[in-house]
Amino acid sequence: MMYGWRNRIGLVVTSSDRTSEGEYFRHTPDGVSVHVARMLLEDGVADAETLERMSADVERCAKLLKTTDVDVIAYSCTTGSLLKGEGFETEIERRIETVAGVPAVATAASIKRALDALDVESLTVATPYIPELNELEVDFLEDSGYEVLDIYGLGCRTDEEICAHHPEMAYRQAREMNREDADAIFISCTGYRTFEIIDRLERDLDKPVITSNQATLWDALRKIDVDYSEIELGTLFRH
Known part of the structure; x- marks a missing residue:
């Protein structure tokens, strides 16, 4: 049987990302294939300067994926799709x-769509980022109309460090970030592995959990009208 007989997703990732592909490949519905293009992130450094230079690679990746006859393209980078503020995420799309x-869907835009689908107004944010990127994320979310009650980053400067963290780390960090007055918890970064712990974390905290790859995959599947009801990735995939 041909791969992608149902639909094909094009996935744009940073050149040093080792997480997004694995999470997508294991959680796409039957008959949906994933095809990847990489943007150069110099030395895998996760800061605003290198992410801005990386964004110039978007069109090249789109041209490559077009030749694969994909049905939708997902730009899989959170801070890379919000670094110039609210509106940059839809510009990338x-x-x-x-x-x-x-x-096309871009992660920062997908996160907003996920938060709106779940009627989230206030949230706490767990990230692997350095303070510079945390500040950009808070500005983006608050300018988009959400109340960020707290944010904490692990201080990782490279994708190498981010992708080395196990999902258990994301679970522990998010649980420590929980607040009773938060509508949801958002775990940011497409390089931060989360899929294994979303359902467990929601059960333990009794509130929705949104993560970067989860929101992006959900948004991409919605764009191509694929039934995702059998995918177990938290409350979001029941919307």
Whole structure:
């Protein structure tokens, strides 16, 4: 049987990301394939300067994925799709759509759509980032209308450090970030492995958990009208 007989997702990741592909490959519905293009993130350094230079690689990746005849393209990088503030995330989607001629989703935009689908107004945020990126994320979320009650980052400066963390680390960090007055917890970063702990964390905290890859995959599947009801990735995948 042909791979992607049902639909094909194009996935744009940073060149040093070792997490997104694995999470997507294991959790796409039957008949949906994933095809990857990489943007150069110099030395895998996760800071605003290198992420901004990386963003110039978007069109090249879109051109490559267009030749694979994908049905949707997911830009899988959280801070890379919000670093210039609110509105940058939809600009990236438009840039991809213009080149590839198919719908596109960018992680920062997908996160907002996920928060809105779950009626989230206030949240706490767990990240692996350095303070510079945490500040950009808070500004983006608050400018988009959400109340960020708290944010904490692990201080990782490279994708190498981020991708080395096990999902148990994301669980422990998010649990420590929980607040009774938060509608949800958001675990940020597409390189931060989370899929294994989403359901457990929601049961333990009794509130929705949104993560970067989870929101992006959910949004991409919605774009191509694929039934995702059998995927067990938290409350979001029941919407």
